[in-house]
Amino acid sequence: MSDAVLATHGLNVRFGGLLAVNDVSLECRQGRLTGLIGPNGAGKTTFIDAVTGFLPNNALGSVLLEGEEVFGRSPHQLSHAGLTRTWQTLELFDDITVRSNLDVASRRLTLGAALLDYFRPRHREDRVEEVLDLLNLGGIAERQPRELSQGQRKLVGVGRALVAESSKILLLDEPAAGLDKAETEWFGAQLRGLVDQGYTMLLVDHDMGLVLNVCDYIHMLVFGQMTASGTPEEMRNNPEVIAAYLGHSGGEA
Amino acid sequence: MIARLSPVERIGTVALSALALAWIVAAIARRDIFFDPVLFGLGSGAIIAALAIGLVVAFRASGVINFGHGAIATYVTYVYVSLVGDGQYPVPPLPNPVAPIEGIAGIEIFDFPTFIDLGDSMGKAPALVIALATAAVLGLVAHFAVFRPLRYAPVLAKVIASVGIMLFLQAAVVLRFGARAKATEPIFPNEPVEILGTRVGQDRLWVLGTVVVITVALWVLFRYTRFGIATRAGAENERFTTLLGFNADFQAGVSWVMASVLAGLVGILVAPITGVTPNFFTVLLISSLGAALLGRMSSFVVAAAAGLMLGIVDQELFRLELEWSWIPDIGIRRALPFVVIALAMVARGESLPSRGALTVERLPEAYSPRITRGRLIGYGALIAVAFWLTVFAPFQYRGGMQNSMIGVILALSLVVVTGYVGQISLMQMALAGIGAFSVASFGTQAGMPLFVSLPLAVAAGVGFGLIAAIPSLRTRGASLAIVTLASGLAMGEIFFSRPGWFGLDRGVKTTDPPTLFGLEFGPNSDFFLGDGKIPTGGYGLVLLVVGALCCISVMRLRRSRLGEQMLAVRANERAAAAAGVNVAAIKLSAFAISSFFAALGGALIAFNLGTYGTNTFGIFASLTVLAFAYLGGISTVGGAITAGTLFSEGIGIVVTNEWVIDVGPYTAYVAGFFLIGTAVYNNEGIDGFQRRQFHQLGGWLGRRWRAARRGAAPREPEGADV
Numbered sequence: 001m002s003d004a005v006l007a008t009h010g011l012n013v014r015f016g017g018l019l020a021v022n023d024v025s026l027e028c029r030q031g032r033l034t035g036l037i038g039p040n041g042a043g044k045t046t047f048i049d050a051v052t053g054f055l056p057n058n059a060l061g062s063v064l065l066e067g068e069e070v071f072g073r074s075p076h077q078l079s080h081a082g083l084t085r086t087w088q089t090l091e092l093f094d095d096i097t098v099r100s101n102l103d104v105a106s107r108r109l110t111l112g113a114a115l116l117d118y119f120r121p122r123h124r125e126d127r128v129e130e131v132l133d134l135l136n137l138g139g140i141a142e143r144q145p146r147e148l149s150q151g152q153r154k155l156v157g158v159g160r161a162l163v164a165e166s167s168k169i170l171l172l173d174e175p176a177a178g179l180d181k182a183e184t185e186w187f188g189a190q191l192r193g194l195v196d197q198g199y200t201m202l203l204v205d206h207d208m209g210l211v212l213n214v215c216d217y218i219h220m221l222v223f224g225q226m227t228a229s230g231t232p233e234e235m236r237n238n239p240e241v242i243a244a245y246l247g248h249s250g251g252e253a
Numbered sequence: 254m255i256a257r258l259s260p261v262e263r264i265g266t267v268a269l270s271a272l273a274l275a276w277i278v279a280a281i282a283r284r285d286i287f288f289d290p291v292l293f294g295l296g297s298g299a300i301i302a303a304l305a306i307g308l309v310v311a312f313r314a315s316g317v318i319n320f321g322h323g324a325i326a327t328y329v330t331y332v333y334v335s336l337v338g339d340g341q342y343p344v345p346p347l348p349n350p351v352a353p354i355e356g357i358a359g360i361e362i363f364d365f366p367t368f369i370d371l372g373d374s375m376g377k378a379p380a381l382v383i384a385l386a387t388a389a390v391l392g393l394v395a396h397f398a399v400f401r402p403l404r405y406a407p408v409l410a411k412v413i414a415s416v417g418i419m420l421f422l423q424a425a426v427v428l429r430f431g432a433r434a435k436a437t438e439p440i441f442p443n444e445p446v447e448i449l450g451t452r453v454g455q456d457r458l459w460v461l462g463t464v465v466v467i468t469v470a471l472w473v474l475f476r477y478t479r480f481g482i483a484t485r486a487g488a489e490n491e492r493f494t495t496l497l498g499f500n501a502d503f504q505a506g507v508s509w510v511m512a513s514v515l516a517g518l519v520g521i522l523v524a525p526i527t528g529v530t531p532n533f534f535t536v537l538l539i540s541s542l543g544a545a546l547l548g549r550m551s552s553f554v555v556a557a558a559a560g561l562m563l564g565i566v567d568q569e570l571f572r573l574e575l576e577w578s579w580i581p582d583i584g585i586r587r588a589l590p591f592v593v594i595a596l597a598m599v600a601r602g603e604s605l606p607s608r609g610a611l612t613v614e615r616l617p618e619a620y621s622p623r624i625t626r627g628r629l630i631g632y633g634a635l636i637a638v639a640f641w642l643t644v645f646a647p648f649q650y651r652g653g654m655q656n657s658m659i660g661v662i663l664a665l666s667l668v669v670v671t672g673y674v675g676q677i678s679l680m681q682m683a684l685a686g687i688g689a690f691s692v693a694s695f696g697t698q699a700g701m702p703l704f705v706s707l708p709l710a711v712a713a714g715v716g717f718g719l720i721a722a723i724p725s726l727r728t729r730g731a732s733l734a735i736v737t738l739a740s741g742l743a744m745g746e747i748f749f750s751r752p753g754w755f756g757l758d759r760g761v762k763t764t765d766p767p768t769l770f771g772l773e774f775g776p777n778s779d780f781f782l783g784d785g786k787i788p789t790g791g792y793g794l795v796l797l798v799v800g801a802l803c804c805i806s807v808m809r810l811r812r813s814r815l816g817e818q819m820l821a822v823r824a825n826e827r828a829a830a831a832a833g834v835n836v837a838a839i840k841l842s843a844f845a846i847s848s849f850f851a852a853l854g855g856a857l858i859a860f861n862l863g864t865y866g867t868n869t870f871g872i873f874a875s876l877t878v879l880a881f882a883y884l885g886g887i888s889t890v891g892g893a894i895t896a897g898t899l900f901s902e903g904i905g906i907v908v909t910n911e912w913v914i915d916v917g918p919y920t921a922y923v924a925g926f927f928l929i930g931t932a933v934y935n936n937e938g939i940d941g942f943q944r945r946q947f948h949q950l951g952g953w954l955g956r957r958w959r960a961a962r963r964g965a966a967p968r969e970p971e972g973a974d975v
Contacts, residue, residue, distance in 0.1 A: 052831060079833035091828035093821045095619055104821040105832035109814055114842075117814040160832055 003030045004064070005169045005200045006051070006083065011061035013043070013050045013224075020046045021059075022224040028169055028202050033195040035215030036204045037235075039244055043224040044204045045088060048171050052085050053078045066168060080108050082168030084161040088177050090153055092145040098156050099141040102128045102163045131163045135190070151183045155190065162199070170201045176210050188214045208245055212236060220244065265596075286576055289451050290568040296457035296526065297537075298564020299464045302557040303519040304534065304541035305548070306468055307512045312550040313475070314484055314508030315400050317411050318731040320738075320876075321418030322516050323538035325391055327531060328422045329517030330524045331430050333384035334437045336375045341368035342383065343429045346922060367429060377440060384521060385514050391422075392513030396506045402933050407616050408730035412677055413883050414932035416876050419535060421925030423873075426531045428922060439525040460522050461561075467515065468557040475553070484508055532873065539742055539872075540564075542735045543594040563593065587746035591739035595724040617937040619673060619820055619888040620944060621811045636801065642904065643797050644782050644790035651788050653907030655776060658796035659857050660900025664882040664893035665807050666850035671879075672888035673816060674843040675823035677734040680721060680741030681878050684848045685855025686749050686870025688714045692856040693764035694755050703769050707856055714852020715845050717744060722844035726837045729826070741875050749867045761866050764859045767792075776861055796857060800897075803850060808890050810846070819843055877901070877921065880928045886940030895939045899924070 004027040013021035021043045028034040038044050050059035053075040063071040065083055073081065084105075093101050106128050107113070132138045135155050145153055154175055161170050172191070176184045184207065192214045195201060205211050211218060212232045220228040220241055228240040235241050280287040304322060311319045319325075335341050344366050375383075399414050441459035445452040475481035484504040520534060527533070540563045548556030570586040622628055643654045663681060670678050691713040696706035721740035725733050748756055756762070766775020774780075780791035810816045821829040822839045830836050859865060868874070881899050886892020898905035901920055935942055 054827065054831075075827075075830035076833050076835045079831060084833075085831050087828060087831075091825045091831075093824040093828065095616060095824050096817060096820050100817045100820075103814065104817050104829070104834060107814075108833060109818055109835075114813070114815040118809060121809075121813060164833055 004028060005030050005066055006202065007064040008051060009062040009064070011047070011050060011059065011063065013046050013055055013059045015058055020224050021050060021221075024061075024221070024224075024226050026219050026226065026229075028200060029217075030200055031195065031198050032200060032216040033191065033214055034202045035211040035218035035232075036202060036221060037206060037208060037211050037218060037241075038221035040206060041223075042206075042221040044206070044221055045173055046224075047221065048085055048173050048202075048204060052083060052171065079105070079164060080166060082164070082166040083171070084164050084167050084169075085171040086154075086157040086161050086173055086175060088174040090145075090157050092153060092156055092160070094144065094146050097142050097144055098137060098148075098159075099128060099132070101145065101156055101160050102131060105160045106163045107165060127165055128163055131159050134162075134194070135159045150178055151187060154179065154187060158191075158194075162194070168200065170199065172201060172203045172205075174205050175203070176205055176207050184210055284449075284451070286572055287569070288449070290572040291565050292448060292451055292453045293457075294565035294568030295461050295561065296454070296564070297567065298561035299457070299461040300519060300523050300527075301537055301540045301544055301564050302560030303460075303464045303467065304516065304538055305544035305556040305560040306464075306471060306553050307515040307519070308538075308541060308545040309548060309550055309553055309556050310471065310508055310515065311512040312545070314505040314512070315396070315404070317400050317403075317415060318542070318545075318550070318735065319395075319418070319512070320412065320415040320538070320734075321395070321422060322512070323532075323534035323536075323541075324419040324422035324426075325388065325395075325513050326516040326520035326534040327426055327529065328391070329384050329388040329513075330520030330529050330534075331426050331435070331531075332387050333380050333517075333521045334435050334524060334529065335368070335430070336371065336380035336383055337377060337437055338374060338435075339368075340372040340374045341370055343368055346425055346428045346919070377438070381521060385517050388514045388517030389510045391517075392510040393506065395513065396509035399929055399933055400509070401502065401505070406932075406936070407675075409616065409671070409675065409677055409887075410932045410936050412731050412734045413879070414929050416679075416880060417925050417928035417932060419925070420873075420876060420880055420921055420928065423531055423535065424919075424922035424925055428918065430531070432531055434528045434530045435524075436528045437525050440522060441525075443526075454526070456526055460526070463522060464519075464557065468553050471553045480504065480507070536742075536872075539735075539739055540567075540590045543590045543597065543739065546594060546732060546735060547597050559593075563590065587750075588743035591736075591743035594736055594739045616675065616823065617672070617886065617888040617941060619811060619823075620891075620941070621808070621889075622891075636797070639797055640794075643793035644780075645784075648784075648786050648788060649907050649911065650904065651783070651790060651793055652776075653902065653904035655788060655793045655796055655861055657897040657900055657903035657905070658793070658800040659854050659861060659897075660878075660881065660903050661800045661893050661897030662803050662850050662854040662857065663878050664885060664896035664900075665803050665890070666847045666854065667879060667882040667887060668807060668890065668893050669810065669819075669850065670843045670847035671882070672892070673811065673819040673823060674840060676725060676729070676840060676843065677731070677737065677879075678844070678847065679734050679738040679872070679875050679879060680718075680744070681847070681851045682855075682870045682874035683741035683744040683872070684714045684718050684851035685858060687717050687744060688852030688855030689764075689859035689865065689870065690748060690755060690762055691852075692859050693762050696767075697763065697765045698754065703767050707767075710856045711849055711852045714855065715848045718844050718848025718851070719841060722841055725844070726840060738872060738875075741872050745867065745871055749870055757866070761864050762859075763864045766863070767795075767860045775863070777863075792860065796861075799853070799857070803853075804890050804894065807893070811890075815839075815842065877924065880924050884924065884928055884931050884938055886938030888937070889940050891944070892938050892940035895943075 006028040007026070009025045011021055011024045012019065024047060026034070026036070036044055036047070046055070049055050050061075051063055053073055056072070056074075059071075061071060062069060065081055070078060070081055070083065093104065096104075103125060106125050132141055135158065137152070137155060137159060140148060140152060145156055148156065158170070158172070158175065161167070161172075175191070176187060179187060188210050191201065191203065195216075203211060203215060212235065215232060217231060218229065218235045219226055220235070222244050227244070228235065228238050230238060276287060280291070304326065308319060308322055311317055311322065332343060335343055346367075395418060399418065400411065403411050403414055439456060441456040443454055443456040446455045446458070475484065483501075516534075520529065541560060544559035544563055545556045547559040548554070567586060567589060570589065574586065639654065642650050644651070646654075663685060666681055666684075667678065670676050688710045691710035692706055695701045695709045696703060699706075701709070721737065721744075724736050728736055749762075750756070752758065766773050766778055768774070774791045774795055776788035776792040778789060778791055779785070780789035783790040818829070818834050818839050821832065821834055822836050826836050829839075855870065858869065862869070881896045882893065885894070885896025885899060897903060900906070906920065931938055937944075
C-alpha cells in the first residue's frame, strides 16, 4: 500500500443534471504538498466540499483517510478524524479573538469536557500556543480577525485548520485569492515551510505560479474531470495544461 | 416533475393526494362532516392566504419576513372603522413634549390631540381611500426608515425591527381604541347563498374571490412585467440588478407599499365579517407565515393555496372534535400551524432562499469584560444598591426590583440562545409558562416539596425547549423565528389555555408561596427586615441571589470552551462544522440552557404573582421579552441586567413613574419604538452604547492624565474626538 494520507476513488458530484466533479481519483502522500489546479468553475472547491462532507446529497464515491473509508461522515466528524480545511472566503469567526478561533478547533468538546472546562477553566491550550508560534501569530493572538491584514487572516485560517490535535491533512481552498504578488510569494513560502516540517497538504488554487512553485505533485481539473497529473516540471510542459491556461489567466499568473 | 422532488417531498405529495382522495369519498358519504366545514373554512382560509401573499410580496422585495404585517392590517382596519363609525382620523400617539414638565410641576399645560375630526361619519369609499393611503404611508415609512437602512444587516436585526413594528402598531391601536373588539358595517352583501345544498355567507365568497383575483394579479405582475422581474432579481442579487440599471431601492419601496396596502385591504374587507381586536391579525399571521413558508416565501400561488388549506383544515378539525369524542381535547386544532411549519421545515431542508446582499454587517459584540478589582467593586456596589432597594426601599420599589430580577433571568435566557448562538427564539415566555404551570401543578396541586417541584418544573421547561428546538436544527434566521413563534403558540394552546390538572382552574392558575424546610418566603410572607408591608423583602432577596447566580453562570459560560463554540456557530455554521464543532449539539445545548433560565424565570413569576393566567405567557409576552432583551443588549450579561430594569413594571419603570412621568400604558408602545431604533441604528443595545461611551470617556481621561503627567497640554486632535 502507498503512503497516501488521503485518497479519493471515483468521486462524483452531481447538481441536478450537471456533473460538477466527474470520477476524480487522486492521492495525497505523507509529507507532500499536492496541488490541484484548474480554471475557474473547474470544480475544485466542489471537490473539497465533497471530500469534507459538505455535499451529503450530491456526492458519491470513496474517500480514504489513511486507508479508512470516511465518505459519508459529517464535516465535524471528518475534522475529528484529521481531515481539515480552509475556505476561499476565509470564514473566520469574526466575533472572537485569534486565540479563540484556534481554541474552538483545537480539541473535540464532549459533554464531559465541556462541563469540566466550565467548572475548572484551563485558559491556555499547549497545542494552540504551538501553532501560534509556528505561524508567528503570537503577537496578534488577542486581536479579532477583522482587525488583521488579509495575509494575516489567511494565516489564521490555516492555523485553525492545523490546530486540530488529530490533524492528518490540510485541504487549502484558494488560499492565495485576494493576495497580491508579494503576499502570495510570502504565503507560499510559509506553506512550503510547514510541509518541510512534515505536514501534509492539498493546495487548491488557480494561480499557476504559486502551485508550480511550491507543490511536489500536481493534478489538473477541467470541467470536473482530471485531465493531467505530474510533477511541476512535467506540468509546465504539458500541452493540456497550456491549453487550459493560455489566454485564460495564464498571462498574469 | 416528480423526479425533481426530494424523497420526503415525494412521500408528502403521495400522502396528500391519498388524503385528498379519501376526503372526497368521505365528503360524498357524510356531507355534514366533510363538506360543510370546507365551505366554512374558505372564509378564514382566504384571510390567511391574503396575509400570506402580502408576506411574500415584502419578502421578495427586501428579504424581510415581516412580523409586523398583521399589525399593519390591524392598524389600517382600525383607521377605517374609526372613519366609518365616527368620522375621526386617529393621530398616532406621539410623546407630548411638555409632559415631563407637567409631570414634575404637577400642572396641565395642553393635551396632545388623539383624533382629527372629519365630520360625523364617513362613507365607505372615502374611508377606504384614506385608510389605504395610511397603509401606503406605513409601507413607505417601513421601507425608508427601517428596512432600507437594514439592507446589509444580519437577519436578527431585521426580525427584531419587524417585531418592533408589530409591538409599536399594536400598542398604538390599544392606546387609541382600547383592547375590546370593534364591529363595522358590511361591505359585501352578506345574504347567505346555497352551494350544493349548504347555506353559506355570501360575503365570505366575495373575500375569497378578491383574494384569488389579487393572487393571480400578483403572479402575473411578478412573472411577466419588467417591474416584477427586476424586483425578483433584486432580492436575489442586488449588485447585479443595480448594474443592469434597475433601481433596486425603488422596486423595494413600491413592493413595501403594495404589501402594506394589501394588508390593509384584507383587514378592511374582513372586519365586517369577523370584527377586529388589536391582535386578531397577528394571531392569524402565524398561520400565514406557515403558508408563506410552504411557498418558500416566493410563490404566490402555493402560499395562497396553503393558506386556504390551513383555514379549511382548521374548520374540519373543529367539526371532527365535536363529532368524534375520542379525539383528545388537547388543542390539536390550534397547534396545527406549528405542525405544518415544522413539517415544512423538515421537508424543505436547509433554509430559506437567502438574499445575495453586498455585505453583511456584524452582529452585536459578545463583550466579556475582564474581571478587574475595579469591576468587582462596581459589581459589589450594584448588589449593595439592589439589596437596599429590595429590602428597605418603599414597597413600589421592592415590587419593581422583584419584577426586574425575574426580567434579568428571562433576558439571560435570550442572551444564551440568541446572543451567543444567534438562534432567534420567540417562545421564551411559553417556556416560562411551562415552568410556572408545572411548579403549581407539582407543588401546590400534587403537594410536592419545593426542592422536588421546582427542579421538575425547570426540567419540564428544558424538555419542551428541546422538543421545540429539533426543527430548528434544519433552519436558521427568520424561518427559525417563525418555528419558535409557532411552537410558543402551540404550547400555549395545548397547556395554558385549557382547564385540567396541568392547565387552568376556573380560568386561572394558582400557586402557594414557596416554602423550604418550613420557612415560607413568598412575596407576602413575613420577613424580619424592612417595613413589613407587602411585598416583603424576603422573596426579593431570594430573587436577587438567584438572579446574581444566573448572571455569574452566563458570564462564565461566555468564557468557557462551550461559550467559544457557541460564538463560533453564531459567526459561521459551516466553518464551525469544518473546525470540528458539532453544530447541532451546540444549538441544542444552547436551547437547553436557555429553556432552563426561561422555565426558572417562569416559576419565579408564578410565586411572585400567586395567581396568573394564559396571557402572562402568551406569544406577545414572548415578543415583548425579546424586545426588552434586545433593547438592553442581546449579547451581554450587562445587557440582560439593563433589560431587567426596563422590564414591565420593573425598577426602571417604577423610578420613571415616581420621578418623571407615568409611562405605564405606554410601555409597549415606547418599547416598540426604541426597539426599531435599536435594531436600525445601534444593534448592541443600551449596554453596548454605554460601554462605548465609557471607553471613549476612559480613553479621553487617560490621554488627559498622561498629557498632564508629561506636563504638556493635551493636543487638539486627541481631545476633539470625544
